[in-house]
Amino acid sequence: MDHAEAEARLLDAAEELxxxxxxxxxxxxxxxxxxxxxxxxxxxxxPSKSELVRACLDRRDGRWRARLAAHVEACPAGRERVLAVxxxxxxxxxxxDFRGCAFINAYGELGAVDPAVADAVRAHKRAFHDYLAGLVAAAGGPEHVVAPLVLLAEGAMTAAAISGSPEPARQARLGADQLLAAS
Amino acid sequence: MDHAEAEARLLDAAEELxxxxxxxxxxxxxxxxxxxxxxxxxxxxxPSKSELVRACLDRRDGRWRARLAAHVEACPAGRERVLAVxxxxxxxxxxxDFRGCAFINAYGELGAVDPAVADAVRAHKRAFHDYLAGLVAAAGGPEHVVAPLVLLAEGAMTAAAISGSPEPARQARLGADQLLAAS
DNA sequence: CCGTAGCGAGAACGACCGTTCTCGCGCAAC
DNA sequence: GTTGCGCGAGAACGGTCGTTCTCGCTACGG
Structure with a gap:
């Protein structure tokens, strides 16, 4: 087992745990x-647990956004791509095994204690915001709906985790649909 | 120092820490x-740390909702009360010292490991949902906007914590305003 | 074939944590 | 005044954690 495989197996195991x-x-x-x-x-x-945590967050960020983008880009361009989120x-x-947004969870647990974690979480959330802003712009939607759309998604993640139900995604979609229609 | 004062001082200190x-x-x-x-x-x-944690969450739940209600009920009845949230x-x-929603933070840290914490968080969030539903009903708003309004508030809490800015509250208010107007 | 460098398994270490115990002191009851 | 109970201060205990060290073993270069 070489360095690369060890790293992959460690990240797989650590991320899941x-x-x-x-x-x-x-x-x-x-x-x-x-x-x-x-x-x-x-x-x-x-070299330390906190570097392992950091690496887990970094890798998860990339994979999460790639999965989202893959799903979104399979939809017809425009408004539908926003709702596809x-x-x-x-x-x-x-x-x-869904247990909420790993970044929100990590922030709640370590954000006050480990600045590297806080930075990684902020970067992830900013990237998500920017991605959604791009989708809205491509759909010709007004810029001022972007922030509420992000908040709907963010709220859905925590509500789904706490309630144990996927329903918040539907409710967020309904809200997003109304916000886009009203603009 | 009697039992009641000891309890109060413990809850004050523990909650803050x-x-x-x-x-x-x-x-x-x-x-x-x-x-x-x-x-x-x-x-x-x-008798144990997890009971102290539980007591902190219970007391915070009561105080948080009372503060919210006091602010809301000082506003003219109807739609404005929803926006007052x-x-x-x-x-x-x-x-x-704002650091996000203590319940979301606690859920991320302990929800998977301490069922009493998970229960307290669920109860808090359900109470908030019910309260907002009552405000919307009193304002004559349609029931189907309640869930998105909750998600906007929930998302604003985590976004404000992570970004370190209070701006998400304004953005959530704008979104809520549009949702109520469109219905 | 020998030396050595790197590896895995697991013991070891030092720090800390939740919880309990010890001990000395003040005070209240009889 | 004595006795005993409740208290605070802090030591102690058992366990766990992150991290490092030990020690055989293996595999390869000369």
Whole structure:
């Protein structure tokens, strides 16, 4: 097993565990056990837990936005692409291991204590905002609806996590539909 | 110092510390130091940390909703009362120690690990939803806008926390205004 | 075939955490 | 005045965590 594979297995295991149980509730030994990578090598690849956390967030950010974009871009251009965001949220919320937005969770747990985590969360949210702004602009929608559309999506993530239901995605979509129609 | 005062001082100190730094980042000894209540009495009043956490959430729930209601009910009845919710959010977000919704934070940190926390968070969010639904009904608004209005508020809380700006409250208010107008 | 460099498994270490225990003191009841 | 109970201060305990170290083993270069 070379460096690259060890890194991938560590990120796979750590991301899943951190997301499912929270960062502080997962020990490095559990990451070792789930990944099959020895502790020694773990610390060669990620010199500390907080760097592992950071790497997990970075990778998740890329994958999450790529999945969203893939779904959106399969829809006809224009207004429908904005609404497709909420359809994708519904699919995400329905996944069996869904436990809310990993970035919001990480911010609540570590944002006050680990500035690198706070930075990663801010970057992720800014990227999502910018992406949605691009979709709205392409659809010819007014700029001032972008922020409420983002808040609907953000609120849907936390509401879906807390309630355990994917329904907030539908409700957010309805709200987004009205906001776009009214403009 | 009697039992009641010890309890109040413990809740004051614990709530502030947990909110500012996260629950797991605060040790019982720091609660003792900040409250001036001895460790022995702390454990007489709250037999475990998770019961202390639970009591903090319960008390915060009551106070938070009372503050919101006090602000809302000082406004003229009807539509303005719904929008007053977002004005109050702005005031809240502007407080110097604002760090997001304590319930969302607690859910992200402990929801997967402590079912009592998850229950308290769900109860708080359900109460907020019901309160907003009552305001919308009193304003003659249609029931189907309630859920998006809740999502706007929820999204504003997390966006304000992560961005460090109170602006999401304004944006949520604009979105809510449009939703109410379009119905 | 020998030396050595790197590896995995797991023990070890130091710090901290939640919780309980000890001990000395003040005070209230008889 | 004595006795005993409740208190605060802080030590102690058992466990866990992040991180490092030890120690055989393996595999490869000369």
């Amino acid at each position: 951190f997301y499912a149980r929270g960062v502080q509730a997962v020990g490095m030994d559990q990451v070792r056990e789930a990944s099959g990578v020895s502790l020694k090598r773990l610390y060669q690849v990620f 909420y359809d994708w949220l519904y699919e995400w919320f329905t996944e069996p | 947990f909110y500012a730094r996260g629950v797991q980042a605060v040790g019982m000894d720091q609660v003792r130091e900040a409250s001036g209540v001895s460790l022995k009495r702390l454990y007489q009043v709250f 977002y004005d109050w959010l702005y005031e809240w977000f502007t407080e110097p």
